[in-house]
Amino acid sequence: MTPIAAVNGTALAVFGVIVAVTLVISWFASKRVNTATDFWAAGRGLTGPQNGFAIAGDYMSAASFLGIAGLIYLFGFDGFMYSVGFLVAFLTVLFLLAERMRNAGKYTIADVLSYRLKQEPARAAAALGTLTVVAFYLIAQMVGAGVLIEGLVEIDFSLAVLLTGAFMVSYIILGGMLATSWVQIIKAFLLMTAAVVMTIWVLAKVSWNPIDLFTEARSESAEGEAYLKPGLFLSSPLDTVSLGLGLVLGTAGLPHILMRFFTVPNAKAARSSVMWAMALIGAFYVMTTALGFGARAILGQAGEEAAGATGNGALPLLADNLGGEFFQAIIAGVAFATILAVVAGLVISASGAVAHDVWSNIVRRGQDSESEEVWVAKIAAVVIGAVAIGIAILGGEGLNVSFMVGLAFAVAASANFPALLLALTWRRFNTTGAITGVLVGVISSVALVIISPTVWPGPDSEGGLISGYDLANPGIISIPLGFVGCWLGTVLSRERVEEVSFDELYVRSETGLGAEAGTGLTLTGRSDGSHDADERELVETR
Amino acid sequence: MATTKATRAVGGPDHHPGIDWEAAERSPEFRELIRKKRSFVVPATVFFLAWYFGFVILAGYAPDFMGREFLADGLTVGYVLALSQFAMTWILGAWYLRKADREFDPLAERAAQVALRRRDDGGAS
Numbered sequence: 001m002t003p004i005a006a007v008n009g010t011a012l013a014v015f016g017v018i019v020a021v022t023l024v025i026s027w028f029a030s031k032r033v034n035t036a037t038d039f040w041a042a043g044r045g046l047t048g049p050q051n052g053f054a055i056a057g058d059y060m061s062a063a064s065f066l067g068i069a070g071l072i073y074l075f076g077f078d079g080f081m082y083s084v085g086f087l088v089a090f091l092t093v094l095f096l097l098a099e100r101m102r103n104a105g106k107y108t109i110a111d112v113l114s115y116r117l118k119q120e121p122a123r124a125a126a127a128l129g130t131l132t133v134v135a136f137y138l139i140a141q142m143v144g145a146g147v148l149i150e151g152l153v154e155i156d157f158s159l160a161v162l163l164t165g166a167f168m169v170s171y172i173i174l175g176g177m178l179a180t181s182w183v184q185i186i187k188a189f190l191l192m193t194a195a196v197v198m199t200i201w202v203l204a205k206v207s208w209n210p211i212d213l214f215t216e217a218r219s220e221s222a223e224g225e226a227y228l229k230p231g232l233f234l235s236s237p238l239d240t241v242s243l244g245l246g247l248v249l250g251t252a253g254l255p256h257i258l259m260r261f262f263t264v265p266n267a268k269a270a271r272s273s274v275m276w277a278m279a280l281i282g283a284f285y286v287m288t289t290a291l292g293f294g295a296r297a298i299l300g301q302a303g304e305e306a307a308g309a310t311g312n313g314a315l316p317l318l319a320d321n322l323g324g325e326f327f328q329a330i331i332a333g334v335a336f337a338t339i340l341a342v343v344a345g346l347v348i349s350a351s352g353a354v355a356h357d358v359w360s361n362i363v364r365r366g367q368d369s370e371s372e373e374v375w376v377a378k379i380a381a382v383v384i385g386a387v388a389i390g391i392a393i394l395g396g397e398g399l400n401v402s403f404m405v406g407l408a409f410a411v412a413a414s415a416n417f418p419a420l421l422l423a424l425t426w427r428r429f430n431t432t433g434a435i436t437g438v439l440v441g442v443i444s445s446v447a448l449v450i451i452s453p454t455v456w457p458g459p460d461s462e463g464g465l466i467s468g469y470d471l472a473n474p475g476i477i478s479i480p481l482g483f484v485g486c487w488l489g490t491v492l493s494r495e496r497v498e499e500v501s502f503d504e505l506y507v508r509s510e511t512g513l514g515a516e517a518g519t520g521l522t523l524t525g526r527s528d529g530s531h532d533a534d535e536r537e538l539v540e541t542r
Numbered sequence: 543m544a545t546t547k548a549t550r551a552v553g554g555p556d557h558h559p560g561i562d563w564e565a566a567e568r569s570p571e572f573r574e575l576i577r578k579k580r581s582f583v584v585p586a587t588v589f590f591l592a593w594y595f596g597f598v599i600l601a602g603y604a605p606d607f608m609g610r611e612f613l614a615d616g617l618t619v620g621y622v623l624a625l626s627q628f629a630m631t632w633i634l635g636a637w638y639l640r641k642a643d644r645e646f647d648p649l650a651e652r653a654a655q656v657a658l659r660r661r662d663d664g665g666a667s
Contacts, residue, residue, distance in 0.1 A: 077608070077620055081601060084594075084627045091590045091631055094638060095583050214616035228618050229609030230601040237602030244598035248591075267650075271642055278635050282628050289621075503567035510575060513654040514561070 010326055011153045014333030018190075019167060022340065025182045025523070029175025032521060036370045039176035039377060040107035040352055041262040043521025046181060048269040052276020055260050057184030058345040059086075059251075059277070060191060060284060062144045062312075063405050065338050068285075069318075070311020071233060072292020074304070076221065078233035079292055081240070083285035085247030090281065092252040094274040100424050100509040101261040102270035106516050108352040109258050109416065113423050114361075116500040117431040123357045125438040129416040130255040130353040132442050133408050137254075138346045138384075140404035142392035144312075145339040147401075152316065152332040161392045168343040169385035172351065173378045177263060180344045182523060187341035192280060194334040195287045201322045202294035213290065216297035227296070239471050246409045246475030253412030253420070256342075256349040265518045291315060298322075310402065347381050347388075354380040407449050410474050414482035415441025422486050424509055427502045433490030440485030441478060448474035566657035575649040582641055586634055593630055597623050 033039050046054065061067075064086065071079030105112045110126030142161050149160035171179045206212040214228055221227035234240040251257060261270045295303070295318040307314040319331040355377035360368050368376075392399070415438045422429045422437070449455060454472045471477070508514050566572055601608055601620060608620030 077601075077618070080621070080624055081598070084597070084624050088590065088594045088627055088631055091587075091634060094635055095587050099642075211614050211616045214618075214621070218616065225609060228616070228621070229605045230620060231605040234602070237599075240602035241595070241598050244595065248594060268643070268647065271639060275635050275639050278631055282632060286625070286628055501563055504561075504563035507563055507566045507572060507653070507657065510579070511572070511650040511654045511657075513566070513657060 008153050010329035011332045014329050015149075015153065015336050018333055018337045018340070021186065022167070022171065022179075022183045022337075023174075025186075026171045026174035026179035028523060029179035029182065032523070032525070033176045033178050035519060036107070036356075036373050037516070037519050038178065038521050039374045040259075040348075040356065041516075042177040042181050044263060044265050044516065044518030045521040046263045046269075046273075048264060048272030049276050050181070050185060051260060051264050051269065051273035052280065053188040054181045054184040054263070055257060055273060055277035056280040056284070057186075057188035057191070057341045058256055058260060059254075059281060059342075060188070060338065061141055061342040061405070062148060062335055062339045063140070063402060064284070064288075065191060065195075065335055066144075066148065066312045066315050067310070067402060068288045069291040069295060069315040070307060070313070072288060072311075073295040073299070073307060073314035074311040075233035076217070076223065076227035076293070076296070077230050080289065081230070081234065081243070082247070083288050085244055086251070087278065087282045087285050089248045089251035090274055090278045092248055093257070094271060094278070096421060097252050097258065097424075098261050098270045098274045099267035101258055101420075102264060102267050103512045103515045104424065104505055104509040105262055107259070107262060107356050108349070109255050109420060110353065110357040110361075113419055113434060115423070116502055116505045117423065117429075117434055120362050122431050122434050123361050125419070125435045126416075127353040127357040129253075129411070129419070129438045129442060130357075131350055132446075133253070133255055133412045133416065134346050134350040134353075134384075135388075136404045136411065137256075137408035138343060138350070138388045139391050139395065139399065140401045140408065141339055141343050141346065142388050143395065143397065143399045143404075144401045145336070145343070146392060147312070147397055148332070148335055148339070150397075151313065152335075157397055158393045161389055164339060164343065165385045165389035165392075167340055168347055169381055171340075171344045172348050172381040176374075176377075177259075177348055178521065178523060180341075180348050181260075181263060183337075183344055184341040187337045188280060190334045190337050192284060194331055195284055195291065198294075198319065198322065198331070199287045199290040202290045202298065202318075205294075205298060205322075210290075213293045213297055217293040220296050220300040222301060236470060236472075238476065239473055242471055242473040242476035243406075245479055246406070246413050246473055249417050249475070249479060250409030250413035253414075253416030254408075255353070255412075255416065256345040258420075259349045259352065260345075262516075266515070267512050291318070294318065343388075347384055350384045351377045351380040354384070403449075403454065406473060407445070410445040410449065410478055411442055413475055414445045414478040415439075418479070418482040418486050422483075424505065426490075427506075428490055429486065430490050430493060430495045432493035432495050433486045433488075436489030437482055437486030441482030444481045445474045445478035448478055560661045561657050562660060563657075565660060566653065569653060569656050571649065571653040571656045575646065575653050578649060579646050582638065586638065590630060590634055594627060597627060 037043055068079055068082050101112060104115055109130060110123040113126040114122035142164060145164040146157045146161040149155060150157045171183055206216060218227050223232060226232060264270050264273055295314045298321055299317055303314060303317050306317055316328055316331060320328040355373055359376045360373045419434050419437045452472050453470050608618060610619045612619045612622050
């Protein structure tokens with residue numbers, strides 16, 4: 001028996017508290033969420049700091065908390081490469097997309113893509129990109145949740161997946177984006193607190209000298225000097241570069257992250273929320289040094305078996321070593337909250353693609369009522385949740401979580417990011433370009449992952465399906481292909497019709513003139529009138 | 543106010559036919575906003591991509607260099623360069639926010655006001 005099995009009772013109690021608090025919040029939120037803007041965008045009433053916490057809560061998945069600590073524990077320096085890429089990616093978001101999304105968009109990334117293109121085909125392309133990314137990401141998180149809960153509190157994998165799915169869908173049905181945002185804010189707070197406490201604890205064990213972390217970790221690793229160098233996990237140099245490209249551009253194509261910019265009142269709040277997110281996420285990833293190298297220094301080689309092949313068990317083991325069963329139960333609870341917040345964000349963005357894009361704007365051509373749209377969204381959330389639960393249970397524990405997350409980032413970077421960026425900045429870009437770009441991005445990244453040696457013929461075989469092709473990360477090929485797809489589709493088609501001029505989108509996205517207003521919604525009530533600075537402008541000048 | 547608030551939520555974004563967007567895009571105020579913004583965002587983006595991919599390429603192709611000791615035993619060049627990525631992200635982010643608050647926002651506000659005034663004067667088209 002590993003020490004993990006012993007935490008059953010305490011861990012269940014901690015999980016119970018987290019579930020109770022988040023459900024109470026959702027119940028409060030359910031009383032306030034009325035309009036579609038409330039449901040999709042929390043009434044655009046979040047402040048910059050609130051949305052910054054929510055972005056951090058939306059972004060840092062169990063792959064960050066347990067996964068990176070585990071990778072560093074097993075492979076040293078290479079694990080930290082992920083930490084760096086996950087943070088630097090936010091500069092892409094800040095400089096290129098955050099404010100423009102807020103100014104030009106409404107509820108989904110399809111709103112921005114279809115703004116000046118032909119509504120239905122452009123929306124369909126954006127919905128395809130969104131749903132593909134969410135599918136891979138969501139199933140990865142659900143499987144991760146099942147494995148985590150099964151390991152920590154000894155309940156059956158299928159039941160664990162089912163419960164996680166049920167809670168995530170409840171938040172959305174009850175309180176939409178308002179509830180989702182607050183679940184994410186609370187989770188970010190819990191995650192940061194847990195990381196700070198563990199970092200201080202680990203540093204105390206190495207007599208407060210952070211450099212001793214590295215020397216002790218090195219002496220506890222069978223790899224010696226190589227443990228502090230790149231190359232143990234990412235052994236192909238080109239693959240390392242490809243991974244870096246996918247990370248740094250992929251975040252700017254993740255629908256659940258981009259959707260968060262619709263929840264603030266204006267562009268100023270959007271960029272301040274990125275800064276808050278960068279502060280939190282950066283601080284967290286710096287602390288993964290103490291969590292990962294600390295786990296190596298403290299647990300040594302003895303923990304390798306219990307940590308598992310992916311290293312996901314390293315952090316719970318470290319917690320047990322530091323503070324015993326009770327502390328381990330707390331850390332398990334934080335990991336559980338982490339997953340809940342991420343899956344809720346994913347499902348609401350997918351339900352946006354189904355209800356707002358496909359149903360309201362393609363099937364019903366904008367003729368449905370706002371309440372119908374919200375109802376369809378709730379039904380979509382249940383269906384998406386059920387499908388994700390089903391696939392996660394069928395695929396079972398054998399599904400490789402980090403591979404699926406990597407695939408989600410690759411599709412986001414190759415399909416969503418090029419199309420969005422070009423729609424906002426390239427005057428000639430047209431609907432054909434958007435469709436070919438998204439299709440080429442989705443197909444090339446999925447196909448390249450399938451023929452990569454880790455998937456087919458399998459990790460243990462010599463060489464790949466196609467000789468000479470050995471990239472596990474497709475970004476370096478699929479991202480340029482996505483851009484080329486956008487460009488070729490645009491220049492080869494004769495399409496000239498623009499339903500709205502590029503000038504309108506351009507001026508609106510850069511100045512906020514005409515941007516969507518908020519409804520003044522907060523968790524505790526609704527303020528009178530509009531929060532929106534741009535609305536005020538329109539009034540004052542009349 | 544009523545014009546923008548009353549528009550139906552579904553059916554694509556709200557459009558503002560009253561505003562001459564083409565003129566707004568060509569206005570000297572908007573051009574100045576774009577010029578000022580580009581003169582920060584383009585070099586900053588080139589710099590952060592160069593600094594980041596410099597790090598990634600070194601990690602891929604020069605692992606021994608990255609494993610070299612830096613100032614103290616156990617502290618490697620690779621780790622110090624990784625930390626520099628965090629510092630770069632925070633510094634560039636804070637710098638952008640400062641520029642945006644002080645420089646870009648007032649310019650954006652002015653460009654928007656000019657477009658609205660043109661509409662209200664009936665000067666559009």
